[in-house]
Amino acid sequence: MSKGILTVISGFSGAGKGTLMKRLTRDYDNYALSVSMTTRPPREGEREGIEYFFVDTDIFQKRIQQGQMLEYACYCGNYYGTPREYVQEQLENGRDVILEIEIQGALQIKKLVPDCLLLFVTPPSAGELRRRLEGRGTENHEIIAKRLARAVEESEGIEAYDYIVINDNLEECVRQIHSMVQNAHHTPARQEALIKEIRGELNGFSKGAE
Numbered sequence: 164m165s166k167g168i169l170t171v172i173s174g175f176s177g178a179g180k181g182t183l184m185k186r187l188t189r190d191y192d193n194y195a196l197s198v199s200m201t202t203r204p205p206r207e208g209e210r211e212g213i214e215y216f217f218v219d220t221d222i223f224q225k226r227i228q229q230g231q232m233l234e235y236a237c238y239c240g241n242y243y244g245t246p247r248e249y250v251q252e253q254l255e256n257g258r259d260v261i262l263e264i265e266i267q268g269a270l271q272i273k274k275l276v277p278d279c280l281l282l283f284v285t286p287p288s289a290g291e292l293r294r295r296l297e298g299r300g301t302e303n304h305e306i307i308a309k310r311l312a313r314a315v316e317e318s319e320g321i322e323a324y325d326y327i328v329i330n331d332n333l334e335e336c337v338r339q340i341h342s343m344v345q346n347a348h349h350t351p352a353r354q355e356a357l358i359k360e361i362r363g364e365l366n367g368f369s370k371g372a373e
């Protein structure tokens with residue numbers, strides 16, 4: 164069985180990544196969505212173990228020391244990280260794993276797993292991003308300002324990604340992400356067994372013709 168694709172999805176806060184991920188895992192079967200650990204307090208409606216594992220800084224640091232985090236980063240004053248075990252298990256079982264993480268974590272993953280797929284989600288414009296962040300109503304002005312300042316930094320790193328996805332139309336965006344992941348299954352690096360088999364057969368034919 165071929166291993167699954169590890170896809171990293173980043174994007175400015177307010178780009179709509181959370182909604183996209185929910186839709187992607189609802190519409191298609193083969194995705195496993197990694198649940199991150201964070202020291203940020205839960206927003207209204209967020210549930211332990213569904214949106215995040217919510218922990219305090221002591222526990223988070225312990226998990227880092229124990230080597231249990233695949234990657235982690237500090238974002239706007241809170242730690243966020245990906246628990247290693249779930250991701251490894253799912254990939255080995257052939258599932259396509261999605262990490263919805265920010266850019267520092269994405270770059271750590273690229274080093275660890277060079278054939279991962281890095282996707283960057285953005286709204287069609289900066290004005291639209293601000294409208295969405297303000298319209299969400301889950302953060303106060305100070306936090307929104309922090310997140311917009313962070314978006315400036317993140318915009319500097321977009322070139323490190325494999326593809327940009329413009330989140331204008333939800334359905335279209337989900338289809339695009341799905342086809343990008345499916346296409347990644349067809350790169351020669353991921354088709355080694357098939358290539359080997361065809362080469363072997365071709366060699367057999369040419370020997371038969373001698």
Ligand code: 5GP
Pocket residue numbers: 173174175176199200203234235236238243244245263264265266267268269
């Ligand atoms: P939020 O607080 O809006 O849920 O997430 C803030 C940022 O942290 C988002 O850009 C999100 O993608 C990122 N994030 C969520 N989980 C992780 C993680 O496990 N690792 C890293 N590096 N970033 C994460």
